[in-house]
């Protein structure tokens with residue numbers, strides 16, 4: 001039996017190859033086999049899907065794959081996540097809601113979908129709004145759902161002012177709601193961005209979100 005780190009590596013390589021070949025059935029089988037070996041969804045998300053998409057991005061950046069292949073790979077990754085939904089959904093709801101969205105102009109929605117799933121697996125009602133949500137729309141939605149927390153994702157550093165605008169609007173209208181931020185825009189050192197945002201919590205990955213839920217939102 002391979003140990004955990006070998007299992008991650010083997011499944012990652014198989015999954016990436018299948019993704020680049022456009023072989024959705026193979027991606028599905030690899031994902032289910034990985035989960036059936038005892039790995040949790042959070043590991044599948046971090047070690048297999050996220051890692052594969054980062055590699056897809058690297059290959060695209062160096063012109064080793066086409067934009068079409070990158071789009072196809074992302075679409076398959078999203079399809080696999082939807083397929084796993086029966087393992088995400090909980091029968092027990094703890095009575096807390098969260099809203100997960102991409103900042104205005106931000107098209108990268110896979111990471112924030114994972115974030116919503118982590119909350120859902122912990123019994124939260126998670127409302128995933130997807131890519132490029134206008135600030136006004138987000139505010140109206142929050143007014144109707146009254147979540148305890150809003151999670152915002154930003155990949156493109158250039159759009160930090162849009163995130164700052166969104167956070168300021170949230171903080172002023174709903175000071176009681178916690179705001180969580182993350183995404184690749186923060187990967188070159190979050191401090192400068194966080195200084196511009198005020199009272200928000202930044203977390204780098206899904207494992208840190210699990211810890212955060214356990215420690216900050218104890219039932």
Ligand code: B12
Pocket residue numbers: 045046049050053054055056057058060061070071074105106107108109110111112114115151152153154155156157158180181182183184185202203204205206209
């Ligand atoms: C797929 C993809 C796209 C798709 C997205 C479609 C979709 N359905 O999401 C499309 C084609 C739209 C796209 C467009 C662009 N993209 Co693009 N894209 C990617 C790619 C290949 C994968 C993205 C992805 O899903 N990654 C996997 C997810 C799971 O990772 P993640 O978002 O980082 O999320 C993790 C953490 O950050 C965290 N997290 C994320 N959000 C949050 C939120 C909270 C609250 C918390 C706590 C944590 C958290 O949790 C996740 C798990 O750890 C990346 C490569 C890469 N390195 O990611 C490039 C990449 C992000 N794209 C890039 C670029 C440049 C672009 C474009 C500007 C290209 C262009 N010239 O048009 C546009 C910008 C569009 C826009 N305005 O947003 C660059 C960004 C470089 C940079 N840092 O500025 C990358 C890194 C590619 C590269 N190597 O150069 N892209």
